[in-house]
Structure formats: structure tokens, C-alpha cells
Amino acid sequence: MMVPLFFATVVACKPAATDAPAVAAGPPPAAVQAPAANPDEGVVAAWNGGQLTYGDVKKDIAMELTKLEADYLTNRYDTEMGAVDEQLNQALIEAEAKSRSMEATALLKAEVEDKAQAPTESEIQELYNANARKLRGKTLEEVRPDIERAVKQQKQSERYQAYVTELRTKYGAVVQLPYPNLPRIPVSVDDDPSQGNADAPVTIIQFAEFQCPYCGRARESIEEVQKNYEGKVRFVFRDFPLGFHDRAVPAAIAANCAEPQGKYWQFHDALMSNQRALEEADLQRVARDTQLDMDKWETCRKDPAVEAEIRKDMDDGNKAGVSGTPAFFVNGVFLNGALPYERFKAVIDRELANKG
Secondary structure (H helix, E strand, O other): OOOOOOOOOOOOOOOOOEEEEEEEEOOOOOOOOOOOHHHOOOEEEEEEEEEEEEHHHHHHHHHHHHHHHEEEEEEEEHHHHHHHHHHHHHHHHHHHHHOOOOOHHHHHHHHOOOOOOOOOHHHHHHHHOOOOOOOOOOHHHHHHHHHHHHHHHHHHHHHHHHHHHHHHHHHHOOOOOOOOOEEOOOOOOOOEEOOOOOOOOOOEEEEEEEEEEEEHHHHHHHHHHHHHHHEEEEEEEEEEEOOOOOOHHHHHHHHHHHHHOHHHHHHHHHHHHHHOOHHHHHHOOOOHHHOOOHHHHHHHHOOOHHHHHHHHHHHHHHHHHOOOOOOEEEEEEEEOOOOOHHHHHHHHHHHHHHHH
């Protein structure tokens, strides 16, 4: 099915990229030895009077190399899983079509195109409003055919996914592609707010902030993890407010100051559920709604130590290679962005199997 023209695939809030400075090429070194049997001992640069080993260089970029390796393995897995899904779905569609004595195209028309609901006026208006800036002043009527087509494609895509899920259940399909054994990045839970048993075999550390919409979307996957792995997963929230979100730090301070009164998670959930309401009046309203002692809460917000703790979270995140939100570490395995529940499940299941 076609992906709607108006939908992006970004799953994380990230600062704008900056151009890397050009590096001038210098003359080759006088002599460079071939790497030794142990790569960390191999000489990678030499000059009259000195040399650099790979170990000398690696110690400064170890975290970057770990992330690159994790990114490669994850991207490879995504590519492989995409191929598995596509070919499995096609095989099931053909099997079902054969069982019903019809062509696969006819089956898809009957089960997907014909059963996908028609776009409603409110859905058309909502998509138009969401893309008004990109449309550069064009009226709804001017772009209505394109928007209707995009909504229709989205509904057909959703119906297609629902239908192939039905077929997988009917035919007892099981995907057995193993999740890669990703390198681990050491990250401390610090003393940040957590949910779940401290002795749980799996710890998920999230670096996130309240103004990033992808952090809000990620909450759905986390809640499903907590429901399905109760007692097996501990969830830790660490602050990582991005510089271009002006209300991220005040919101983080407000939430952290609910912690001494045992109301952190109520405050956290209230902010995540309405990320456009982070102005001072909004924070005050949430504080009252969660029945905080307002005097203690206000005193806490003025304490420099609270913001210092948030900055420490950011420093730890930077050291671990976090560059956008949300970022997750599942027993040290890095997962980037507002990912679906299935991605967390694959990593958690592997962790639990290894510990079993």
C-alpha cells in the first residue's frame, strides 16, 4: 500500500544538524605499520620520533564506534525484518486467495480497498490544518483531492495491516528472525524517578523531555511494556531537555519538584498527555490538580540543585551518545526514537532469555 504523501517518518526530536568543518589532507606519514594481531596494538600513524596505535585513537571515540555498530546492526535487522514481513504477507495473501478461488488482487480489493472507510470531513480538515504551513496558503478546496487521497491511502494502509494480522492468526504464522546481539552502553539509573521492581531483570532508562511530541508518543509503547512484563521490567526516566524547546527545562523542574511529595508520575503523565500546555499557568494548574502542597512545590522550584540535577542527566545522556529524544537503553542496549512496542519486546525477550 502507498504511504500518504503528508506523513513523515521522523520518530525523534533532534537539534538541527550543523555542517562538519572540512579537514585538510596532509602529507602521508613516513611509515605506517600493518595492524597487529590485536587491533588495539596496531600502529595507525607514525612519524619520526613517535607513533599512534589504534588503541590510542579508539579510547576517544569508543562510544561513537559502539553507537555506529549498534546503528548498523539495527538498520540491518530492520531491512531483514522488512523483507520477512513483505514476503510473509504476500505468501499468506496468495494462500488465502487460492483457498477462495480468486486472484490475489481481487482478494485485496475485497478485503482492503472495499473495507477501508471513506475519509470523513473532520479527518480531511485535520490533515489540512496539520499541513497548512507546507501548503503555503492554498485553501482546502484547492488541495482537497490530494488530501482526500492521502487520508484514503492511510486508511487503506491501516486496513491492510489489520488484514494481514488476521491472516497471520488464521494461518498460525510465526516470525523467528532473531534480534541482533547489540553492543551495550553503560548508563546509570542515577537517583531518578522509576517505576517497577528495582531488582527486575530488565531496566529501561529513557532520556526524554516534556515538550518533544515523540516523547509523548513513546509513552504508549512503554505502558504496553509495563503491562505485559509486570515484575520483569524497571522503567527509569531521566531528563534531557533540548535547547530549542523553551518550556522543556521549566516543565522538568516542575515535575521533579513533585517527586518529594510522591506525585512525580501523576505530574509526568499530565504533562506528557498535553505537551502544548507547558506555560507557567499550565504547570500551576497541574500542581493543583495533583494536590501538591503549593508552598513546598514553589520553594523546590527555586532550588538551584533541581536544575543542576537535570543538567547532570543531560551530561550523562551526552556521554552515552544521546543526541535526540526519546532515547532508550534497555539493559544498555540503545534504542532511538518513538519505537513501536514490538521493538522493545524483541530486545526484552532476548534479555530475559539470556538471563534464564
